[in-house]
Amino acid sequence: xxxxxxxxxxxxxxxxxxxxxxxxxxxxxxxxxxxxxxxxxxxxxxxxxxxxxxxxxxxxxxxxxxxxxxxxxxxxxxxxxxxxxxxxxxxxxxxxxxxxxxxxxxxxxxxxxxxxxxxxxxxxxxxxxxxxxxxxxxxxxxxxxxxxxxxxxxxxxxxxxxxxxxxxxxxxxxxxxxxxxxxxxxxxxxxxxxxxxxxxxxxxxxxxxxxxxxxxxxxxxxxxxxxxxxxxxxxxxxxxxxxxxxxxxxxxxxxxxxxxxxxxxxxxxxxxxxxxxxxxxxxxxxxxxxx
Amino acid sequence: xxxxxxxxxxxxxxxxxxxxxxxxxxxxxxxxxxxxxxxxxxxxxxxxxxxxxxxxxxxxxxxxxxxxxxxxxxxxxxxxxxxxxxxxxxxxxxxxxxxxxxxxxxxxxxxxxxxxxxxxxxxxxxxxxxxxxxxxxxxxxxxxxxxxxxxxxxxxxxxxxxxxxxxxxxxxxxxxxxxxxxxxxxxxxxxxxxxxxxxxxxxxxxxxxxxxxxxxxxxxxxxxxxxxxxxxxxxxxxxxxxx
Amino acid sequence: xxxxxxxxxxxxxxxxxxxxxxxxxxxxxxxxxxxxxxxxxxxxxxxxxxxxxxxxxxxxxxxxxxxxxxxxxxxxxxxxxxxxxxxxxxxxxxxxxxxxxxxxxxxxxxxxxxxxxxxxxxxxxxxxxxxxxxxxxxxxxxxxxxxxxxxxxxxxxxxxxxxxxxxxxxxxxxxxxxxxxxxxxxxxxxxxxxxxxxxxxxxxxxxxxxxxxxxxxxxxxxxxxxxxxxxxxxxxxxxxxxxxxxxxxxxxxxxxxxxxxxxxxxxxxxxxxxxxxxxxxxxxxxxxxxxxxxxxxxxxxxxxxxxxxxxxxxxxxxxxxxxxxxxxxxxxxxxx
Numbered sequence: 001x002x003x004x005x006x007x008x009x010x011x012x013x014x015x016x017x018x019x020x021x022x023x024x025x026x027x028x029x030x031x032x033x034x035x036x037x038x039x040x041x042x043x044x045x046x047x048x049x050x051x052x053x054x055x056x057x058x059x060x061x062x063x064x065x066x067x068x069x070x071x072x073x074x075x076x077x078x079x080x081x082x083x084x085x086x087x088x089x090x091x092x093x094x095x096x097x098x099x100x101x102x103x104x105x106x107x108x109x110x111x112x113x114x115x116x117x118x119x120x121x122x123x124x125x126x127x128x129x130x131x132x133x134x135x136x137x138x139x140x141x142x143x144x145x146x147x148x149x150x151x152x153x154x155x156x157x158x159x160x161x162x163x164x165x166x167x168x169x170x171x172x173x174x175x176x177x178x179x180x181x182x183x184x185x186x187x188x189x190x191x192x193x194x195x196x197x198x199x200x201x202x203x204x205x206x207x208x209x210x211x212x213x214x215x216x217x218x219x220x221x222x223x224x225x226x227x228x229x230x231x232x233x234x235x236x237x238x239x240x241x242x243x244x245x246x247x248x249x250x251x252x253x254x255x256x257x258x259x260x261x262x263x264x265x266x267x268x269x270x271x272x273x274x275x276x277x278x279x280x281x282x283x284x285x286x287x288x289x290x291x
Numbered sequence: 292x293x294x295x296x297x298x299x300x301x302x303x304x305x306x307x308x309x310x311x312x313x314x315x316x317x318x319x320x321x322x323x324x325x326x327x328x329x330x331x332x333x334x335x336x337x338x339x340x341x342x343x344x345x346x347x348x349x350x351x352x353x354x355x356x357x358x359x360x361x362x363x364x365x366x367x368x369x370x371x372x373x374x375x376x377x378x379x380x381x382x383x384x385x386x387x388x389x390x391x392x393x394x395x396x397x398x399x400x401x402x403x404x405x406x407x408x409x410x411x412x413x414x415x416x417x418x419x420x421x422x423x424x425x426x427x428x429x430x431x432x433x434x435x436x437x438x439x440x441x442x443x444x445x446x447x448x449x450x451x452x453x454x455x456x457x458x459x460x461x462x463x464x465x466x467x468x469x470x471x472x473x474x475x476x477x478x479x480x481x482x483x484x485x486x487x488x489x490x491x492x493x494x495x496x497x498x499x500x501x502x503x504x505x506x507x508x509x510x511x512x513x514x515x516x517x518x519x520x521x522x523x524x525x526x527x528x529x530x531x532x533x534x
Numbered sequence: 535x536x537x538x539x540x541x542x543x544x545x546x547x548x549x550x551x552x553x554x555x556x557x558x559x560x561x562x563x564x565x566x567x568x569x570x571x572x573x574x575x576x577x578x579x580x581x582x583x584x585x586x587x588x589x590x591x592x593x594x595x596x597x598x599x600x601x602x603x604x605x606x607x608x609x610x611x612x613x614x615x616x617x618x619x620x621x622x623x624x625x626x627x628x629x630x631x632x633x634x635x636x637x638x639x640x641x642x643x644x645x646x647x648x649x650x651x652x653x654x655x656x657x658x659x660x661x662x663x664x665x666x667x668x669x670x671x672x673x674x675x676x677x678x679x680x681x682x683x684x685x686x687x688x689x690x691x692x693x694x695x696x697x698x699x700x701x702x703x704x705x706x707x708x709x710x711x712x713x714x715x716x717x718x719x720x721x722x723x724x725x726x727x728x729x730x731x732x733x734x735x736x737x738x739x740x741x742x743x744x745x746x747x748x749x750x751x752x753x754x755x756x757x758x759x760x761x762x763x764x765x766x767x768x769x770x771x772x773x774x775x776x777x778x779x780x781x782x783x784x785x786x787x788x789x790x791x792x793x794x795x796x797x798x799x800x801x802x803x804x805x806x807x808x809x810x811x812x813x814x815x816x817x818x819x820x821x822x823x824x825x826x827x828x829x830x831x832x833x834x835x836x837x838x839x840x841x842x843x844x845x846x847x848x849x850x851x852x853x854x855x856x857x858x859x860x861x862x863x864x865x866x867x868x869x870x
Contacts, residue, residue: 035653083831094653097650099831099834102781102834105824106823109824109825112820113821224660228658231654262669265661266669269658269662276643281651342735344735364737365738374735382724382733384724385724393733394736396738402718403718403719405716407721448735
């Protein structure tokens, strides 16, 4: 029992970070019906940036969020304008899947050329410290990472609910035609929304590098998780992404402890299939067949 | 006349909005029944519930005397209940003949036979001729005008030899000549034994063509009866004019 | 038989004839090797097109079944002993059919979702199968990979049987596409691609049609995996379920033209030699990934409809211009 609760704690902590990464992914889908398969690669890119800042300039990875996030926001805007915006026609959504996959490959290639394929990890002094809470082992870094993720998710939700821009975003998600008729600039919303989505990944990436060793190829592992999360939560649903991410974190951690670590990822896929069997639209998704 | 379709206490909510509630009415066999009501009265939702495109929160339907437990478009179509859509939907990239032949309900073992066999093509051309579209048989359906698409859609649902056809606003957005043509088709097919349930806003058409008329308001049945009875019912007048 | 059908059969026959003669005429092993690779991608792309091109549901997980076919053959060698030499080739249909059958439950669940979700679920499937290959140690030896016995085909013409096997699979795939397209199943699939909800309302057995197309596509894909495994005699999880191969096959289909018969093959014949060239020049540094990515971007952004459809459109437009050019002059003369 002790082990299970320990696993749950671990699962929730890592789930929070996944939630941050996934939030960007699902937000972008909600706005422009585009799935950014490069989200994982962008997380890894941010991890490398943070790693470089730490190794060469000794900037703490959590502080580097302040630098990395705005930088990647601009990158996201650039990507949207150059690659995503040009996609048109009835297959635009599915084409976007392939274009962003190509982008992910490009990022992986560039990172491999610059950093080679050796695994790296950002190792600040407190990387291995942990607290003992009620007999449970709680890693310091994981708590910081979770706190940072929670804070950023809170800021995101405030942005969406309290600001004019946020209202434009929500209007576009619910009914793009009506939103456009009411004066919402769909292009601006799409571009900035995409930038926000990427910067969420960037912030998560900065701390990801402290939690796990990574190399350019790590993005596959990440994106497969993130895609499962957003589908399980319901494409376009922020709340769904958070719930699904926590669910994934906990499921994987508990399975790793109770059964075996190698089956952790597979078990989540089973959960995904089981949910899709009953609710093809995911937990919080809208009903599939609309006319 | 017995009821070919019985709608029993259908209810459907979307979030906080009740689209349809305690909605019950019957469609007599061999009739052209109208389903009318002011905007927002739940007509299209009722259609979607009946034809299996939406799942009701409660209530159900009986078709040809048998209760349909979980309405599903494919099974309903194969048992003789089919529909058209408000915005005329056709298979744009296929020819008119292909559109029609695709609607022939095939048994599974016919899957690898030729796509369009001569007797099927002949039947399709016959039907196209009845609708005045025979000249466009090999044309791509996406190239048709809106009115022609509506005619094509109407013709398509007939290929499966249905017993009941639900027409969703068959004359919306269509010129008066075409309205006449569509009315003529409905009368002709009805005289040959086909039952219709029609959602319509064109009251003149409804009064001429349909009997009985079912009036919905705020998701529930307000009145059901002969056109003249319904037309003079004060509650109906209230619903349409009052506020 | 119509003229179009006869013309098509002649084209197919010419292609088959030339392709069969190829390994007997060319003796350089490395060229035949590229030929095998080209045929492999052409078959994968054609099989992918059979499902994704005709139904409109983009599946990004087909390669998982390529890997399953490869591993099934390897496991059969190890645990059941299916002989050597040419015998394993005859076991292929069983491998293909079996893998396809096993995939049906997952496909059924995935096909109930909308197109975007389906694409993602199949992509996830890719990673999951790769994971399984790592995890099921007792069966697959995990990351150490599996060895297959080397067939005794003689050094001089070692590649030939594999080449011919791949060619046979490509011809099977093309034949399947051709038959399906002309059949009622094909009509159903096109209707589903155009407007699935309307097709449902007409009583088209939508789920069944999609599953049949899926089964055919997967069966061929798995068989290709089997031949490939036997050819290389060594497989491991990352090579058997390689996302790059998946995206390559998709790219070739897009380049040649989705939903056409010869499109995927044309795409393969263009891109595989180019890909091999890129690999030899840039493979040592990881730049080939960047090159790959760039080619992909260009194809998707500049020529999203692909070569064949764009060609057909251009020809149709030219014919149209010829037809109406005369009339336009006449009308303006009348006005003047």
